[in-house]
Amino acid sequence: MNHYWPWWAGAIGLALITINYTLTTDRSLGVSAAWDRVLHWRSERQLERLDAQFTDDRALVEALAAATAGQFASSPAAHPPASAVHADAQASGQDAAPGAGDEPASAAPVRPAPLITQAALLLSIFVGGWVAAVTAGRFQLRLDMGDGFRQIVTDNPTTMVSLLFAGGVLVGFGTRLAGGCSSGHGLSGCGRLRPVSILATAVFFGTAVFVSFLLWKVI
Amino acid sequence: MRTRGGVLVANIIAGLALGYTVANIGYGDYAELNRMFTFQDLRMLLAFAGAVMIIVMVFAVLRVRRTPGRIHGGVIPGAVMFGTGWAISGGCPAIPIIQVASGYLPALITIAGVIIGMWLCHWANSRYFHLDRGSCGL
8 A cells, every 4th residue: 555646646747737837838848958958057058148149139130120111211202102112111021020020939939948947947846846755744864765775676785876876877868868858758748749759758668667677576 | 928937937836746746656766666667556657658648638639839859869779778777776857856855865876877977978979979869848
């Protein structure tokens, strides 16, 4: 008898989180990407600055174009027919400018989420996990990984440290090489039926099943 | 919610909910995780698969846009490494955070490993692989 949520409650919870995040931000939830970006914060900050500068430059060009169009439109026409045609063309261009500006804006969500939001995601996961552990009465500071790890993997502290470190390196390297983890590929990617995410999820789940059987039955 | 502040709030809500939900499903418990991967207990597997089914249906109904994703040379080896590491350490990138939050202090070593693994991948990719690995966070 365990004290964890039934499967359907877990399924609804995970689905609601992913759907809510996707609909509100138009981005995919991805924890390994958040880790990666926070770890490489220097280069990410540089990219964000360049991105902001590019946006400013684009806004300046658009403002200059609008001002020029306004000047032509309001100046007395030395050559009425030609000027009128030009002014009309500029004015219609000016009208079209917000539309043209909207297009990159609608494509903007494809850009990565701001770095600070990724750090906030990781910190919030910690707080959410801590609240869950405390409210369920499971919180207990300990220097082992529990009875399950001791029985299935090792009860030797040195071996435990080595395996946790090696496992962590494989998780970090593997998730970034594959371009996602159980949240990015598994929930968001499979939810969007992306072939790359379905393949990655099948392979990492299949490998985890194989290795877990090895640990349980053989090693 | 698509401004900088809106995305920040959405990430905080998602992080809190994800940490709370994943911890209460039991993904942070190594024994439960091994029972899932060896099919001794299908509860957590059904939670994951059920979530994917719900997401697929809702995204299809709402016509949520497809994000670009290309199958490249790093997908299969990366997924094999991730699956192996997950089965051994009990942690995908979110789970060690939840394990530490639940009091399992050795999971800090898993987090250190994840950090070094990501740095190594970044370095190896820029030096040797040159793969456009994409990103799940877009």
